[in-house]
Amino acid sequence: MGFEDITFQFGDTLTASGLSAVQSNFTAFAAGETGVTPTFNRAKAIVNYSGTSINFSDNVSSVTQNFVGSYNINFTFTYSMVVVNSVSRPSVYALGNAHDTTNENATVVFSMPFFEGGTGALNFYSVFHHNFNDSADSYHQPESATAVFFERLEP
Amino acid sequence: MAFTALSFSSGELLTSSKMNLMMSNFKSLANQETTAPTITKIPRAWVNHDGAASMVGSQYNISSVADIGFGKYQTNFSIVFSGTYGATWGFLAGGGQGDNRMRNITLYTIASTFARYKGRNSTTQQSGDEEFPMSLVFWQD
Numbered sequence: 001m002g003f004e005d006i007t008f009q010f011g012d013t014l015t016a017s018g019l020s021a022v023q024s025n026f027t028a029f030a031a032g033e034t035g036v037t038p039t040f041n042r043a044k045a046i047v048n049y050s051g052t053s054i055n056f057s058d059n060v061s062s063v064t065q066n067f068v069g070s071y072n073i074n075f076t077f078t079y080s081m082v083v084v085n086s087v088s089r090p091s092v093y094a095l096g097n098a099h100d101t102t103n104e105n106a107t108v109v110f111s112m113p114f115f116e117g118g119t120g121a122l123n124f125y126s127v128f129h130h131n132f133n134d135s136a137d138s139y140h141q142p143e144s145a146t147a148v149f150f151e152r153l154e155p
Numbered sequence: 156m157a158f159t160a161l162s163f164s165s166g167e168l169l170t171s172s173k174m175n176l177m178m179s180n181f182k183s184l185a186n187q188e189t190t191a192p193t194i195t196k197i198p199r200a201w202v203n204h205d206g207a208a209s210m211v212g213s214q215y216n217i218s219s220v221a222d223i224g225f226g227k228y229q230t231n232f233s234i235v236f237s238g239t240y241g242a243t244w245g246f247l248a249g250g251g252q253g254d255n256r257m258r259n260i261t262l263y264t265i266a267s268t269f270a271r272y273k274g275r276n277s278t279t280q281q282s283g284d285e286e287f288p289m290s291l292v293f294w295q296d
Contacts (some may be wrong), residue, residue, distance in 0.1 A: 019169070097260070099262040146243060
């Protein structure tokens, strides 16, 4: 059940169904259901994954492996492009971190660069995982990784 | 004030108290108070602390931070996570760094009421654990 955009007209009879719909919009908003107006400061998509296994997600359909340490995070939507300083850029911005959730004595940490896949609107984001001090072509599969995506919203 | 689950029936007298409850539900939802629907895709907790594990500035759903070894920290939550959660991190604004060495933060224990993590510099030596001011945000959906 999506968010219902309700309008009350002057002179209308106020109905129980109309008020119930307002009440149910609280839940729809919280869940980010269809029809909810995009909200500033709220992420557009989120995923926590271990390899291609998704631990939790929202607006992410799958995580596919290109090779060990290289993944595509596939969205349930296609992001738009915005022009910033005359350059077309994705409207989605990424924040992420990779974890080794098992070893407190690990001598490495894992960086998680996001790779822009192209100049046009896409429905996925590419991610690489490296250890610190890795060579450029060295990859690592972390225990888990978290990626959060925000969408640029014009005020 | 907790979120109130309201229902409306045809023919029922619409009272000001019920409409006021609906109005207060907006604030309750925004504040994520008890029984309010959980808003997805927002942080569940965050913390800022210095290298000695003293909390600095604002935190949310955090009860305490402990220094559990050089460069290692345990953040205790005032909520209970069920299932997997993740964290993103950054350097505490104004915390300052004494050099230009790369640093990172990695989680190594995820539990329902606490998380353990450590600061690392870019060396792969055992001595690479490092204390520095940091900010962490915990996410779950």
